[in-house]
Amino acid sequence: MTPSIRTKNVWGRDIEPEYETRSPRQRRDEPGVGIRIEGLSKSFDDVPVLHDLDLEVPAGQFLAIVGKSGCGKSTLLRLLVGLDTPTSGHIGFVGPDGAETEPSARIVFQEPRLLPWASVIDNVIVGLGEGVNKREARRRAEAALAEVQLAEKAGEWPSRLSGGQRQRAALARALVSQPGFLALDEPLGALDALTRITMQALIERVWREQGFTALFVTHDVGEAVALADRVIVLDEGRIALDIAIDHPRPRQRGAADLAEIEGRLLKGIFK
Amino acid sequence: MTLAAELGKPITLPTGPRIPARRRAVQISPSALLPFLLPLAVVLLWQAATSFGWITNRLMPAPIQVVWAFWDKLVTGELAVNIQASALRAISGLLVGGSIGFLLGLANGISRLSHALTDTTLQMLRTIPNLALIPLVILWFGIGEEAKLFLTALGVFFPIYLNTLHGVRNVDPQLIEMGRVYGMNGWTLFRKVIFPGALPSIFVGLRFSLGIMWLTLIVAESMAASSGIGHMANSAREFMMTDVVILALVIYALLGKLADVIALTLERLTLSWNPAYQKPVRT
Numbered sequence: 001m002t003p004s005i006r007t008k009n010v011w012g013r014d015i016e017p018e019y020e021t022r023s024p025r026q027r028r029d030e031p032g033v034g035i036r037i038e039g040l041s042k043s044f045d046d047v048p049v050l051h052d053l054d055l056e057v058p059a060g061q062f063l064a065i066v067g068k069s070g071c072g073k074s075t076l077l078r079l080l081v082g083l084d085t086p087t088s089g090h091i092g093f094v095g096p097d098g099a100e101t102e103p104s105a106r107i108v109f110q111e112p113r114l115l116p117w118a119s120v121i122d123n124v125i126v127g128l129g130e131g132v133n134k135r136e137a138r139r140r141a142e143a144a145l146a147e148v149q150l151a152e153k154a155g156e157w158p159s160r161l162s163g164g165q166r167q168r169a170a171l172a173r174a175l176v177s178q179p180g181f182l183a184l185d186e187p188l189g190a191l192d193a194l195t196r197i198t199m200q201a202l203i204e205r206v207w208r209e210q211g212f213t214a215l216f217v218t219h220d221v222g223e224a225v226a227l228a229d230r231v232i233v234l235d236e237g238r239i240a241l242d243i244a245i246d247h248p249r250p251r252q253r254g255a256a257d258l259a260e261i262e263g264r265l266l267k268g269i270f271k
Numbered sequence: 272m273t274l275a276a277e278l279g280k281p282i283t284l285p286t287g288p289r290i291p292a293r294r295r296a297v298q299i300s301p302s303a304l305l306p307f308l309l310p311l312a313v314v315l316l317w318q319a320a321t322s323f324g325w326i327t328n329r330l331m332p333a334p335i336q337v338v339w340a341f342w343d344k345l346v347t348g349e350l351a352v353n354i355q356a357s358a359l360r361a362i363s364g365l366l367v368g369g370s371i372g373f374l375l376g377l378a379n380g381i382s383r384l385s386h387a388l389t390d391t392t393l394q395m396l397r398t399i400p401n402l403a404l405i406p407l408v409i410l411w412f413g414i415g416e417e418a419k420l421f422l423t424a425l426g427v428f429f430p431i432y433l434n435t436l437h438g439v440r441n442v443d444p445q446l447i448e449m450g451r452v453y454g455m456n457g458w459t460l461f462r463k464v465i466f467p468g469a470l471p472s473i474f475v476g477l478r479f480s481l482g483i484m485w486l487t488l489i490v491a492e493s494m495a496a497s498s499g500i501g502h503m504a505n506s507a508r509e510f511m512m513t514d515v516v517i518l519a520l521v522i523y524a525l526l527g528k529l530a531d532v533i534a535l536t537l538e539r540l541t542l543s544w545n546p547a548y549q550k551p552v553r554t
Contacts, residue, residue, distance in 0.1 A: 081452060106452075113449040117467040117544040126463070129454040159546045173453075 032060040032213035033093045033103045033180035035080070040089035042075055042237075049075045050237040053089070059096065059180075062207055062214045064228035066221055067269060072237040073217045077183045080215065081107045093181065106174040107183040110190055112166035114158040120169050121145065121154040127173035144176035145169070147206055164195035168202065175206060182207075184216045188223070197253075200227055204249065221265045225258050226251050233268040241268035332514040337521065340514040349503070354522065356498035360416070360491075361484050361530075364423025369480060371424070372431035373473070380439025380469070381461075393432065401426045401483075402490055414495035419488065426487035427480035434476025438469030471545065474538045481530045485523060500526075 035057040042050040049072045057063050065073045078084045080091060082105070093103035106127070114123045124141040132140070145151045148168040158166055167187060174182055184203070188196045204227055207214050218224050224231045225245060233241035245261060252258070314334050320326050321333035328336075344350035375393070379386040401422060412418040442465050450464045492501020504519035542548050 083448065083452065109445070109449070111445060113445050115446060115464065115467070117470075117542075118463075126450075126453050126455075130459065157544045159544065 032211050033095060033101060034059040035181065035213060035215075036090075036092040036094055036100075038090045038092075040076075040079065040091060041087045042072070042079060042084065043087045048237060050079075050086075053237070053239065055232070055239065057213060057215070059094070059213055060211050062204075062216065062227060062229045064216045064218060064224035064231045065234055066218060066224050066231060066265060067234035067240075069219070071234040073234050074185055076234070077107065077185050077215060077217055080181075081105045081183050083107075101180075103181050104177055104179045105181045105183065106177065106179040107185060108167075108170050108174045108187040110186040112158070112163075112170040114166055114169055114173075116158055118158075119154070120150065120156050120158060120161070123158065123169055124172045124176050127176040129177065140176055141172070144172040147175065147209075148172045148202060162195075163191055164199060167191060167199060171203070171206070175210065178210065179212055181213045181215070184214065186217055186219065189219070196223070201250070203227065208249070221262050221269070222253070225262050225265070226253055231261075231265055233265060235269070235271075240271065241265065329511070330513065332517060336514045337517050340512070340518045344503075344515070344518070350522075353498055353500050353503045354526075356496075356502075357488060357492065357500045358526070360419050360423060360499065361488055361526075364420055364488070365427050365480065365484055367420065368424030368427035369431050369477070372428040372476070372480075373435050376432045376435025376473075376476075377439060377469075380436045381465070386436075390436075393429075397429050397433075401487060405490070405494060409495075419491040419496070422491045423484055423487045426483040430479035430483060431473070431476040434472045434479070435469060438472025438476075439465060441472065442468035471538075471542055474534065474542070478531060478534050481534060482527070485527045485530070489523060 035055070037053055037055040037057075040050055040053040040055075041048065053076070065076065067073050075084065079086050092100045093105075095101035114120075115126065118126070121138065121141050124144050125137045127144070128137050128140065142151065142154060145154055148171050150165060150168050150172060153161060153165060153169070158169065161169065167190075171187070187203075188199050191199060200223060203214075203216075216224070216227060221231075228245060230242070230244045232239055232243075241264075243261060243265065245258075247255075247258060317331075318334050321328060321331060332340075341350070344353075375385075375389065379390055404422065404425070408418045408421055412421060446464050446468065447460065450460045455463060488499075489501050492499040493505045496502040496505075500519050500522055504516050507513075507515035507519070539548055
């Protein structure tokens with residue numbers, strides 16, 4: 001990790017001390033990657049979804065994307081993880097040395113998408129891809145499950161887990177390869193209100209510990225304000241609003257200044 | 272922590288899905304006997320009907336006579352030879368027809384080109400009842416083993432083909448997308464996502480084809496054969512040995528049930544992840 005990149009963070013989040021206090025075992029091999037999007041457009045059957053989008057995301061930033069349904073926020077994520085190809089424009093991932101790299105991008109979907117015929121731990125091992133020896137894969141998967149507090153369910157079938165536990169397993173699968181960039185596509189959309197609060201805290205914690213760049217798509221403006229360093233409002237494929245939130249963490253939900261930002265965002269969405 | 276200390280730590284790895292401890296009941300519960308109640312009643316009624324002379328012995332022998340016929344065929348070794356001949360035909364027909372159906376089902380489920388090339392033809396062939404092919408099969412293969420193998424293989428082919436195709440086509444596309452995001456492709460994607468996802472449907476096809484396998488075999492063996500249960504029944508008919516004819520039917524029923532039990536057990540073993548095969552856990 002090169003701290004100089006971190007200090008250049010224009011969003012002013014002082015994250016250096018966290019990395020100092022982390023034990024070497026927790027230290028990531030690979031820091032978060034920056035994202036550089038230039039003139040990105042995407043159309044489906046001549047129906048434009050994203051228009052000439054420019055966006056720069058510094059390494060390690062937690063960026064939330066909000067907007068009405070159909071505003072292109074999920075499409076943007078799918079383009080970023082390579083599930084779709086852009087109609088035009090460029091997506092680049094920037095390594096710590098400033099050069100463009102091939103990122104290890106991961107995505108958490110709204111549905112857990114666990115393989116029902118594989119145990120929880122085998123599902124997490126899927127996240128490592130090929131070429132990791134069995135013992136090492138198991139050790140890392142166990143660590144990832146412990147990270148999301150699901151270690152005791154390692155041997156269970158996914159069908160035995162609750163909705164929140166399934167989503168935590170999916171998060172462990174995404175995190176086990178220690179990605180530089182994690183896309184979250186409304187990952188809490190299908191969960192009940194109380195489970196959502198727990199999961200938000202969990203996502204915030206693993207992000208702080210691992211330092212990946214997070215792109216969090218949500219339709220819940222409160223959630224975006226509680227978690228993100230920066231919130232973008234997408235409207236008809238264009239960035240309508242771009243707000244930095246540099247409040248200390250963990251944030252108090254419903255605090256007056258956060259509520260004010262929430263109001264501004266909502267106004268931006270329904271303008 | 273030193274490496275030695277790291278290595279010295281006891282390793283506790285879960286060894287796979289935990290199956291709830293479930294002991295087999297040694298005593299048989301009354302509800303387990305329920306399925307046998309009806310067959311037992313039928314046998315008793317049958318014995319009564321023949322003993323009291325309600326039906327003539329010539330058309331319907333008493334159950335006890337069937338048992339004697341069974342004993343007779345057993346000690347002469349005739350039964351073993353015939354069961355072996357039938358079972359061998361059944362298994363080889365299932366293996367040949369089943370594997371072709373399975374492979375074509377996979378190919379057509381995965382590849383659009385293969386589907387476009389072959390599916391219409393196969394669907395047309397499927398509408399021909401396979402027993403209607405008997406005259407043609409006799410002309411082609413005579414009345415030897417090849418004819419029986421061909422008919423049985425053809426019979427089991429379609430259910431396995433259709434259900435494999437259906438299974439592969441209906442694998443959750445979200446899971447396939449997930450697999451691709453995690454770098455799976457080709458063989459890995461097939462082994463980890465497509466095949467396990469299609470397996471429940473493949474088993475449905477297998478159980479269907481087992482029924483068709485026996486049906487085809489019975490007809491093929493009655494038509495022309497020098498061994499097999501069907502041959503045994505057919506030659507018994509010529510000598511008016513009704514007890515042996517009935518015995519042949521009972522053996523067919525038992526073999527059919529056996530095949531079904533084997534298929535069900537395989538299904539249970541491989542699909543233990545499926546909530547439909549799990550006992551509910553109280554939490």
